[in-house]
Structure formats: C-alpha cells, structure tokens
Amino acid sequence: MIRVLIMMLCLSALPAQGEEVVAGMNQNRIAITANFDGSEILIFGAVKREEPIPSADALGVIITVAGPSRPIAVRRKEKRLGIWVNVDSVEVDSAPSFYAIATSAPMPEVLADIEDLRHKISIPRAIRSVGAPMHVKDSASFTDALIRIRIKNKLYQLLEGQVELSEETLFNTSIALPSNLTEGDYKARILLTRSGRVVDIYETEIGVHKVGLERWIYALAHERPLVYGLFSLFIAIAAGWTASAIFRYFRA
Amino acid sequence: MQIYLPIAEVSVNAFLLLGLGGIVGMLSGMFGVGGGFLMTPLLFFIGIPPAVAVATEANQIVASSFSGVLAHLKRKTVDLRMGTVLLIGGLIGAALGVQLFNHLKSLGQVDLLVKLCYVVFLGIIGGLMFIESLNAIRRSKKPGAKVIRKKHNWVHNLPFKMKFRTSGLYISVIPPLVVGVLVGVLAAIMGVGGGFIMVPAMIYLLGMPTKVVIGTSLFQIIFVTAFTTLLHATTNFTVDMPLAVLLLVGGVVGAQIGAQIGTKLKAEQLRILLAMMVLAVCGKLALDLLLMPSELYSIGPAGHG
Numbered sequence: 001m002i003r004v005l006i007m008m009l010c011l012s013a014l015p016a017q018g019e020e021v022v023a024g025m026n027q028n029r030i031a032i033t034a035n036f037d038g039s040e041i042l043i044f045g046a047v048k049r050e051e052p053i054p055s056a057d058a059l060g061v062i063i064t065v066a067g068p069s070r071p072i073a074v075r076r077k078e079k080r081l082g083i084w085v086n087v088d089s090v091e092v093d094s095a096p097s098f099y100a101i102a103t104s105a106p107m108p109e110v111l112a113d114i115e116d117l118r119h120k121i122s123i124p125r126a127i128r129s130v131g132a133p134m135h136v137k138d139s140a141s142f143t144d145a146l147i148r149i150r151i152k153n154k155l156y157q158l159l160e161g162q163v164e165l166s167e168e169t170l171f172n173t174s175i176a177l178p179s180n181l182t183e184g185d186y187k188a189r190i191l192l193t194r195s196g197r198v199v200d201i202y203e204t205e206i207g208v209h210k211v212g213l214e215r216w217i218y219a220l221a222h223e224r225p226l227v228y229g230l231f232s233l234f235i236a237i238a239a240g241w242t243a244s245a246i247f248r249y250f251r252a
Numbered sequence: 253m254q255i256y257l258p259i260a261e262v263s264v265n266a267f268l269l270l271g272l273g274g275i276v277g278m279l280s281g282m283f284g285v286g287g288g289f290l291m292t293p294l295l296f297f298i299g300i301p302p303a304v305a306v307a308t309e310a311n312q313i314v315a316s317s318f319s320g321v322l323a324h325l326k327r328k329t330v331d332l333r334m335g336t337v338l339l340i341g342g343l344i345g346a347a348l349g350v351q352l353f354n355h356l357k358s359l360g361q362v363d364l365l366v367k368l369c370y371v372v373f374l375g376i377i378g379g380l381m382f383i384e385s386l387n388a389i390r391r392s393k394k395p396g397a398k399v400i401r402k403k404h405n406w407v408h409n410l411p412f413k414m415k416f417r418t419s420g421l422y423i424s425v426i427p428p429l430v431v432g433v434l435v436g437v438l439a440a441i442m443g444v445g446g447g448f449i450m451v452p453a454m455i456y457l458l459g460m461p462t463k464v465v466i467g468t469s470l471f472q473i474i475f476v477t478a479f480t481t482l483l484h485a486t487t488n489f490t491v492d493m494p495l496a497v498l499l500l501v502g503g504v505v506g507a508q509i510g511a512q513i514g515t516k517l518k519a520e521q522l523r524i525l526l527a528m529m530v531l532a533v534c535g536k537l538a539l540d541l542l543l544m545p546s547e548l549y550s551i552g553p554a555g556h557g
Contacts (some may be wrong), residue, residue: 210258
C-alpha cells in the first residue's frame with residue numbers, strides 16, 4: 001500500500017500528461033467447447049494520471065465489447081392475401097454480431113453526442129446503414145427492430161451505470177456473453193471521458209473460437225464437406241443400428 | 253445439461269433433444285413416417301436455424317428409418333422392386349429440391365414457402381385420410397358390409413408396366429416414379445422423409461397392400477434422405493452432426509417402442525391417429541401464417557435478392 005502511495009506520489013511529481021487508461025481482463029480468449037453456455041468477462045483497470053484529480057469535470061468510463069461485423073438483411077412482414085409474408089427488406093451494411101456497452105453513469109452524462117458520432121459508441125451508432133431502397137420510407141424502424149430483437153436475445157446490451165468507479169481511479173465491470181456467440185475477434189474499448197469529452201481510449205481484443213471436437217467438426221464440415229456428409233451418415237447409421245441392437249438385447 | 257452445437261452455433265439442452273427424438277421416433281415406428289414433419293417445426297421452436305434444422309433432420313431420418321427398415325426386412329414387409337422405382341424418382345426430386353431451397357433462401361422467402369407447403373400438403377392429406385379412415389371404421393362396424401377396393405383406375409392404363417410380386421401388383425412404373433420425385437422435392441425443401449405423402453399415395457393411388465406400405469416407404473426414405481443430407485452438407489454446410497446424433501439416439505429407441513405399439517393396433521386406428529396428428533400440425537402452422545406475429549421484423553444474412 002505504501003509502495004503504491006509512493007509510486008503515485010512519484011507519478012504525480014512528473015510533468016502533467018493528462019489521464020490515461022490502464023486496463024486488463026480476466027480472459028482474453030474464449031473457447032467455445034461442447035458444453036459452452038455463455039461466458040462472463042471481467043474488465044477492470046485504473047486511471048493513470050500525473051496530476052491531481054481535476055475536480056471541475058465529472059469523470060466517466062465507458063466500456064464497449066463488439067463482435068465481428070457482418071452485413072445483414074432486416075425483413076418486415078405484411079399481410080398479403082390473408083397471410084403474413086416478408087415484404088420489405090432493408091440491408092444493414094455492417095452490424096456487430098454482439099455489442100455490449102457499459103457506462104459508469106447514465107449515457108448523456110458520460111458522453112457528448114458529438115463524441116458518440118466520432119467514436120461510434122452507442123448501439124445505434126455502432127450499426128452502419130447506408131441507405132434503404134426508395135420504396136421503404138421508414139428505414140429507421142428497421143434498424144430499431146434490429147436493435148430490439150438483438151437486445152431481446154441479449155446480443156446487444158446497454159448497461160448504464162454498470163461500471164463501478166471508485167475514487168475516480170479504479171473501475172471494473174462484467175459483461176455476460178450469451179451462448180449463441182459468433183466466432184471471431186471481439187474488440188473491447190475502454191473510453192475515459194471528462195464532461196462527455198473522450199480523453200483517452202484503450203483498445204484490446206478478445207478471441208472467441210471453437211476448440212476441440214467443436215473446432216474439428218466445424219472445420220471438417222467447411223473444408224471437406226463431402227467427407228463430412230458421408231461421415232455424418234455413417235455415424236448416424238452406426239448409432240442407429242447400435243441403439244436398436246442394444247434395445248433388442250434387452251428385450252431378449 | 254447444455255450442449256453447444258458447432259454448426260447451428262447455439263447452445264441447447266441435451267435432454268430436450270433426446271426427448272424430442274424419442275417422441276418423434278415413436279411416431280415414426282408406429283406410422284412408418286419419418287417424423288420429420290413434426291421434428292423440423294419443433295427444431296425451429298427451440299431456436300435451431302431453419303436451414304440447419306432441415307438438413308440435420310434429413311440426416312436424422314436416415315438413421316431412425318434404418319432400424320425401422322431392418323425390422324421390416326426381417327418381417328419381409330418391404331417391396332424392394334417398388335422401393336427401387338420410388339427411389340430413382342426420389343433422387344431426381346431431391347436434386348431439384350435442393351436447388352429450389354437454395355434459390356428461395358437467397359430471396360428470403362424460404363420460411364414462408366416451407367410453411368405454405370406444410371399447410372397445403374398436411375391439410376389435404378390429413379383431411380383425406382381422416383375421412384377415409386372414419387368411413388373404414390364405420391364399414392367394419394357394420395357386419396356383412398364389403399370393403400370396396402377399386403381394382404382398375406386410370407393408373408392401370410399407363411404404359412411401361414412392371415410386375416411387383418411382393419405387392420401383388422402389375423402396374424406402370426410412371427405413377428411410382430412421379431410419387432418418388434414429389435417425395436424427393438419435399439425431402440429437400442421441407443426436411444421431411446415424405447412418408448406422409450408416400451404412404452397415402454401407395455395405398456390409394458398405387459393400391460399397394462397396407463402391410464408392405466410402411467416398410468417400402470422407409471426403404472425409399474433412407475436413400476433419398478441420405479442423398480439430401482449429402483447435398484445439403486456440400487452446398488450449404490448445414491448438417492449438424494452432434495444435433496443429429498442426439499436426436500437419433502432418442503429416436504431409435506422411440507422407433508422400436510413405436511413399432512411394437514404399431515403391430516398391436518388396427519390399420520384403421522393407426523390411420524385415424526396419423527390423420528389427426530397431421531391435421532394438428534397443419535392447424536398450428538396455418539395459425540402462424542394467419543395471425544399477426546408478435547414480431548413483424550426478422551433478421552437474416554444479407555442475400556443477393
């Protein structure tokens with residue numbers, strides 16, 4: 001404790017360089033195994049500063065975790081000839097497969113709109129939609145629906161006030177990852193704000209990958225599909241035959 | 253116990269899958285239908301992507317029918333010759349069906365057309381079977397009344413006649429081929445074995461004796477669904493092996509129990525049960541299309557359409 005205090009004193013003696021984020025995670029790779037049913041990542045860190053805590057502006061911490069982005073199509077049903085059919089569709093150029101945003105205080109307090117625009121932090125800004133077809137007049141309702149559906153599936157999360165910030169220095173939060181994760185490199189960002197202005201950004205990656213049998217099956221299915229198909233049939237028939245043989249044995 | 257499915261990319265309860273397999277397998281053994289028409293919608297409900305459900309279900313049907321076909325071969329209730337003719341049609345149909353499925357998927361209309369197919373086919377067939385078996389039961393209750401079976405309809409006037417000794421038939425190969433093609437298309441786009449089409453077609457159109465119908469349809473289903481599995485595996489990469497294995501372990505045990513129950517029930521009773529089940533599934537799917545869905549929007553991968 002004393003060493004930390006001395007260090008902090010030494011640091012504060014150095015010339016002023018503003019505030020920086022130092023952060024870590026409890027895991028930087030997530031393995032999708034056969035019994036994977038979601039995971040939780042803990043993100044923690046501290047604000048490094050070489051001067052006394054500025055008292056004027058409120059400090060905010062925003063943590064975002066984004067999965068790999070893919071273009072998607074959002075479709076809307078309408079009643080045609082008595083049945084509900086997909087009619088209009090809007091393509092969203094890029095939407096993260098997972099997006100969580102945790103803040104230390106309500107969004108308007110920690111983030112100015114202009115900074116949100118610049119760094120694409122809030123959920124609607126993280127989605128990039130260039131344009132809808134001419135005949136679709138309410139394209140905004142399609143992106144709203146995308147967000148609504150993904151929030152319901154816990155793929156998009158807005159965790160306002162979930163970042164615990166103590167003494168304007170230490171912070172931590174935990175983000176729950178659901179079981180239906182898409183593979184890829186997940187980007188974690190930690191943003192430090194003063195009165196809504198971003199003063200520092202720390203970025204890191206979390207690798208989410210299938211391992212073991214899951215990896216092997218997935219790779220075989222995509223790299224050698226014919227072998228995989230034959231193998232699936234063989235396994236299925238073998239299992240079917242074995243099960244019926246066992247059943248007969250017990251009945252006899 | 254949760255299990256992560258590598259191809260479907262979702263996590264589901266392993267016991268739920270075993271249980272679903274068992275119940276559907278029992279019906280499969282009782283009626284000689286693959287059970288796919290029940291299983292595929294059930295897989296949608298537990299959150300398996302439709303493309304994966306259809307392809308995986310084809311794989312599972314192969315295995316669950318395998319034990320059934322073995323049981324029927326032992327009892328000599330399979331018309332191999334008729335089965336082969338149906339199979340040739342089935343392979344052609346499956347190839348066409350997978351093409352159609354992939355085309356609809358790129359248009360974003362695959363769900364709708366699959367459901368419409370279900371409603372139309374299940375509605376017609378369930379209705380016909382229900383009326384027919386009601387009549388059969390009424391006739392059997394009246395002593396002395398004869399079961400009238402049309403021996404000569406238009407089917408018997410077509411060319412390319414062939415002798416099917418096991419079924420005791422001498423008919424043209426065209427109707428069984430056409431039935432085979434139709435069943436193959438359905439296998440590919442609906443993730444069903446097609447027994448619910450084939451069994452009535454064999455009884456009412458081809459005039460096959462009821463006791464060989466189930467074994468012969470299972471024989472055809474095995475090869476057609478195996479072919480469909482391979483097509484889906486190589487073009488869509490949507491066959492989920494762990495999912496198929498879990499479903500079929502439950503399914504095989506269920507099928508054996510079902511086959512036992514099936515031998516104890518009368519053919520008319522079996523048919524009326526099957527008809528009622530077909531109508532129930534049809535009604536549920538029709539309601540989904542007719543009632544306003546709670547979520548009008550859906551998310552899919554960006555297509556080219």
